[in-house]
Amino acid sequence: MKKEFTITVYTENQVGLLNRIAIIFSRRKINIDSLNVSPSEVESIHRFTIVINETEEVVRKLCFQIEKQVEVLKAYFNTNEEIIWQEMALYKVPTDAVAEKLKVERLLREYGARAVVIRKDYTIFETTGHREETDRLIHFLEPYGLIEFVRTARIAIIKASSGFHEKIKEFEAVEPAEELVENEFLNQGQAVFTM
Amino acid sequence: MSTTLDLSTKKETLTATKEAVVRELSGSQAVLEACIHEGVDTIFGYPGGAIMPIYDALYDYHDKLKHILVRHEQGGIHAGQGYARSSGKVGVVFATSGPGATNLVTGLADAMIDSTPLVCITGQVFAHLLGTDAFQETDVVNITTPVTKWNYQITDATEIPHVLAKAFYIARSGRPGPVLIDISKNAQIQKFNYEGYTRCNHIRSYRPKPIVRKEYIEEAARLINQAKKPFVIFGQGVILGKAEKEFKAFIEKSGIPAAWTILGLSALPTDHPQNVGMLGMHGNYGPNVLTNDCDVLIAVGMRFDDRVTGRLDKYAKQAQIIHLDIDPAEINKNVKVAVPVWGDCKETLPLLTQLVEEKQHKDWLALFNQYTAEEKAAVMDAELFPKSGEMTMGEVVQQLNELTHGDAIIVTDVGQHQMVACRYAKFNQSKSNITSGGLGTMGFALPAAIGAKFGAPERTVVAIIGDGGFQMTLQELGTIMQTGLNVKILILNNRFLGMVRQWQELFNDKRYSFVDIQSPDYVQLAKAYGIAGSSVSERNDLRTALSNMLQSEGSYLLEVMVGKENNVFPMVPQGCSVSEIRLK
Numbered sequence: 146m147k148k149e150f151t152i153t154v155y156t157e158n159q160v161g162l163l164n165r166i167a168i169i170f171s172r173r174k175i176n177i178d179s180l181n182v183s184p185s186e187v188e189s190i191h192r193f194t195i196v197i198n199e200t201e202e203v204v205r206k207l208c209f210q211i212e213k214q215v216e217v218l219k220a221y222f223n224t225n226e227e228i229i230w231q232e233m234a235l236y237k238v239p240t241d242a243v244a245e246k247l248k249v250e251r252l253l254r255e256y257g258a259r260a261v262v263i264r265k266d267y268t269i270f271e272t273t274g275h276r277e278e279t280d281r282l283i284h285f286l287e288p289y290g291l292i293e294f295v296r297t298a299r300i301a302i303i304k305a306s307s308g309f310h311e312k313i314k315e316f317e318a319v320e321p322a323e324e325l326v327e328n329e330f331l332n333q334g335q336a337v338f339t340m
Numbered sequence: 341m342s343t344t345l346d347l348s349t350k351k352e353t354l355t356a357t358k359e360a361v362v363r364e365l366s367g368s369q370a371v372l373e374a375c376i377h378e379g380v381d382t383i384f385g386y387p388g389g390a391i392m393p394i395y396d397a398l399y400d401y402h403d404k405l406k407h408i409l410v411r412h413e414q415g416g417i418h419a420g421q422g423y424a425r426s427s428g429k430v431g432v433v434f435a436t437s438g439p440g441a442t443n444l445v446t447g448l449a450d451a452m453i454d455s456t457p458l459v460c461i462t463g464q465v466f467a468h469l470l471g472t473d474a475f476q477e478t479d480v481v482n483i484t485t486p487v488t489k490w491n492y493q494i495t496d497a498t499e500i501p502h503v504l505a506k507a508f509y510i511a512r513s514g515r516p517g518p519v520l521i522d523i524s525k526n527a528q529i530q531k532f533n534y535e536g537y538t539r540c541n542h543i544r545s546y547r548p549k550p551i552v553r554k555e556y557i558e559e560a561a562r563l564i565n566q567a568k569k570p571f572v573i574f575g576q577g578v579i580l581g582k583a584e585k586e587f588k589a590f591i592e593k594s595g596i597p598a599a600w601t602i603l604g605l606s607a608l609p610t611d612h613p614q615n616v617g618m619l620g621m622h623g624n625y626g627p628n629v630l631t632n633d634c635d636v637l638i639a640v641g642m643r644f645d646d647r648v649t650g651r652l653d654k655y656a657k658q659a660q661i662i663h664l665d666i667d668p669a670e671i672n673k674n675v676k677v678a679v680p681v682w683g684d685c686k687e688t689l690p691l692l693t694q695l696v697e698e699k700q701h702k703d704w705l706a707l708f709n710q711y712t713a714e715e716k717a718a719v720m721d722a723e724l725f726p727k728s729g730e731m732t733m734g735e736v737v738q739q740l741n742e743l744t745h746g747d748a749i750i751v752t753d754v755g756q757h758q759m760v761a762c763r764y765a766k767f768n769q770s771k772s773n774i775t776s777g778g779l780g781t782m783g784f785a786l787p788a789a790i791g792a793k794f795g796a797p798e799r800t801v802v803a804i805i806g807d808g809g810f811q812m813t814l815q816e817l818g819t820i821m822q823t824g825l826n827v828k829i830l831i832l833n834n835r836f837l838g839m840v841r842q843w844q845e846l847f848n849d850k851r852y853s854f855v856d857i858q859s860p861d862y863v864q865l866a867k868a869y870g871i872a873g874s875s876v877s878e879r880n881d882l883r884t885a886l887s888n889m890l891q892s893e894g895s896y897l898l899e900v901m902v903g904k905e906n907n908v909f910p911m912v913p914q915g916c917s918v919s920e921i922r923l924k
Contacts, residue, residue: 209669215546320544330467
């Protein structure tokens with residue numbers, strides 16, 4: 146049976162690794178519902194959080210394929226019961242609509258929203274929560290002239306993750322990461338003859 | 341470029357000890373130094389604009405590194421594969437950017453699926469031109485990502501020694517595979533302070549071998565010792581792990597019959613009494629049928645490819661399966677396993693051998709031989725020793741066996757001739773069967789045979805190729821001509837794309853759709869390249885022709901006209917269980 150799984154991958158910080166991981170899914174025609182990549186608490190080690198809807202059997206095999214990549218340290222997969230997760234959403238609405246028609250107080254209380262910016266022309270609210278929660282606020286704001294909406298990918302903490310933090314720190318301490326090398330030459334070679 | 345300063349601060353201690361040996365090299369020279377330090381003796385390649393600095397450096401290294409100029413980059417990479425497979429070393433291939441690099445893709449995919457260690461170096465446009473659609477610019481790293489074990493783009497020469505060390509290490513360690521390093525032209529030209537070359541033997545995020553778990557070895561031994569009808573199936577893992585001896589010791593002590601996948605072929609001598617033959621779609625009768633009869637199935641270094649298993653839900657359901665593999669992702673991928681034995685079989689097999697009881701499974705082995713007898717009567721006698729009618733592929737291979745006594749390296753292409761050669765060729769030693777297994781790349785054999793000969797110059801190399809596959813890469817005759825290499829080319833010409841025709845006959849009501857292929861005069865063609873050749877269409881001439889081919893001084897092309905519509909049997913039709921294998 147298919148259900149939502151959250152895959153957490155610890156990796157090196159390396160150009161092109163995102164592609165290597167992404168094609169493990171696309172090769173099998175599996176859609177990635179949500180993807181977050183950012184440095185972990187240890188800067189040279191990056192953390193991917195990938196949400197897909199698949200059977201456990203498929204997810205297990207995917208994780209083996211991910212771990213096979215040279216620059217992947219570890220891949221975990223968890224059901225929603227095994228994690229705490231959040232997404233953040235920003236909503237931009239016309240300020241006059243908010244001021245005149247909307248009970249801002251109700252909005253703030255019921256949806257746990259927070260006003261990030263209030264300007265004459267627009268106001269930006271922010272909420273964090275599960276997908277359904279941020280979705281509900283879209284529906285609520287739609288009639289008031291929602292101008293723009295954006296949502297982050299899921300980030301998740303694995304409930305049974307005691308020792309993760311120490312393990313990663315220790316790993317980095319024992320053997321520090323190699324330096325990331327990027328292309329230093331873009332836009333620098335106007336005068337170079339290329340053949 | 342002021343990269344030298346960075347280095348001296350970063351690796352202060354290193355520079356201190358190595359100060360005496362620091363010298364200024366170009367990126368290109370560093371590439372060639374890396375090759376030398378990795379023990380590379382032969383490079384297959386083709387120059388072009390973006391790799392010219394490396395070729396310029398090569399001019400001064402020609403006494404240390406042999407470079408073979410191929411006729412097409414695909415030929416180059418297949419040659420690299422052939423070299424790797426016959427020598428057990430890493431194959432090295434050079435190509436230029438853009439079309440040069442994209443021509444490598446088929447070979448990379450082939451090497452990836454067949455776990456062949458390769459390091460491919462491609463030139464790339466200047467780093468400042470990346471992303472500008474410059475002349476011969478292609479996003480090679482991204483094109484090759486799915487078909488490489490690892491790839492990396494270098495835009496700064498200081499990275500070269502260290503990245504190439506990683507490349508060779510990744511290519512050859514663990515489950516081997518192809519690695520591609522794309523080097524921008526500026527990095528090839530750039531001069532930097534070269535601090536010497538250190539081979540890589542560790543990457544912090546990469547675990548080439550899983551840790552061997554004793555409890556699983558014990559569990560596996562327990563199952564094997566209780567088994568009444570145990571059956572070993574082995575693949576290329578035995579060869580890649582250089583574990584032929586360990587494997588032989590294991591089956592000889594345990595007395596278990598063993599069958600092979602086509603990439604496992606030659607890991608165990610064909611004539612070994614416990615070698616019961618080939619698995620899979622065109623494998624032998626007994627091994628396929630008895631897969632569904634054994635009680636414990638021991639898979640060593642193989643990956644349960646669909647051509648081996650047939651229909652999965654009817655594959656060895658009665659058996660408890662023990663899987664020895666170095667790649668954790670292979671275990672439970674296709675077939676549910678009772679005991680996973682993670683690890684390099686060179687380490688795990690001896691541990692297992694220690695724990696298994698010495699046994700002889702005489703009755704069980706006799707059952708395999710019964711099936712062999714049945715297959716012999718129904719298929720093999722007519723295929724190997726026909727008295728009349730058109731020549732068969734099988735009799736050509738049989739005659740070849742009698743002349744080479746199983747000592748030759750046989751390189752095959754893809755199709756009917758490949759199945760026939762794998763079924764009937766005799767091998768006494770490992771690394772002797774070179775074929776495109778997983779990808780099924782037509783056109784593989786001729787260039788791979790060239791590489792195989794460079795990898796094992798003392799051995800006879802016979803490329804058995806169909807008339808279809810030969811026409812895909814026949815440009816490499818030019819490489820043979822120019823190198824004066826001694827490769828025997830045996831074309832089995834049935835004037836059809838035989839395997840597809842066979843399927844069309846059996847499953848598409850003989851609707852022969854575009855399988856009727858014409859050939860040029862191969863003997864004349866060989867002659868144009870200065871290669872001796874002949875063609876035979878009469879049975880009476882076959883033996884002499886084969887013998888002439890083997891005894892000729894240099895390369896030789898022999899075309900044998902075989903039956904147009906012969907089929908390869910036995911066959912497990914697609915969608916059927918291995919035990920539903922057909923003898924006709």
